[in-house]
Amino acid sequence: MHDEPDDTGLDETGLDEAGLDEAGLDEAGLDEAGLDEAGLDDTGLEEELRALAARLEPVPDRLMQAAVDAYAWRTVDADLAELVFDSLADRDELAPVRGRQQERLLSFQASGLAIEVEVTAAGSSRRLIGQLVPPQQAVVEIRHADKVVTLTTDEFGRFAAGSLPAGPVSLRCGAGAGEARSAVVTDWVPI
């Protein structure tokens, strides 16, 4: 679906640059095999690669289905808490540790609420320990691929859940008491 005007222009440029126009071929005196090879313009070669990739490495069906199903997780009534810190991405070089660190720290920030999470991995199983800041009691849903684990924080805003499978996760924090703040959902992060 090359439907952009750019592409046509670039194909021509590519041909010129590669010196594969017919005059060039004659001058170079390429044998028939060479002619055949060079006769493919850039678009043709790219199409051939695309067909090969589609045959060898198609998007797995179960992932196509997962992409369709992702729509069901859409929330329309919640503030978004963005991932603002991930020890995996943001801290490895700054604070090298000996051996392999087992805990990963994630921070999510919405207006008026931060969610701090510590993830511990054991094989393909994950354990979450988290805290709402400022501390408050609230219902927290751990949204995980095809299920939801619902928890209530203690008076210090702490919560914990074990035996979660590895994969993308998002937390949803119910509205505060007396509607002091609206519900909050975090960015999805693979754990």
Added chain:
Amino acid sequence: MPAGADPVQPPGDLVKAAASGDEAAWKGLVERFSGLIWSVTRAYRLGAADAADVFQTTWLRLAEYIGRLDHPEYVGAWLATTARRESLRASRASARVVPTDDDAVFDARQADAGKPGEATPEEAVLMSERADQLGRAFRALPAPCQKLLRLLMATPAPSYAEVAAALGRPVGSIGPTRARCLRRLREKLAWGKAG
């Protein structure tokens, strides 16, 4: 016109429709951009589990941001950027685990031998020889060329803006680099035949 019925419906329209609850429009986005996101995971050479995580996370992110995008018409570049960032995150994380075999990426030997489609046995042999040559020539390219071409190989074909987003590079660099990489691929193909 029902959403998703038109294969060339502008992505921005699909985003707006999906944001207001149109599930068919969401499916339209999935069909249009899954190939691109998958190609990003292949271009960054992620293992199967990481690739699946990045792919799913990217779509889950879009579901959450669908009504919040500043430029719905650039949703393809937004998805490519998200997939790139998540791929880089996954690469760092999986420094902890056994890396995948580089040769397993885009390797004709992985082809499903029993799936030549409607081709006759003779055609299938020719197809697989050509696939083999292409695969070998491709893997002989420098890593940056492999990365760029693997992105361009997405189905349907991505725009240069989307490819640039997937690489974190300026759009203007894509066309010239593409031409250079395809020329090198032709050279490798020619040598492969000679040798």
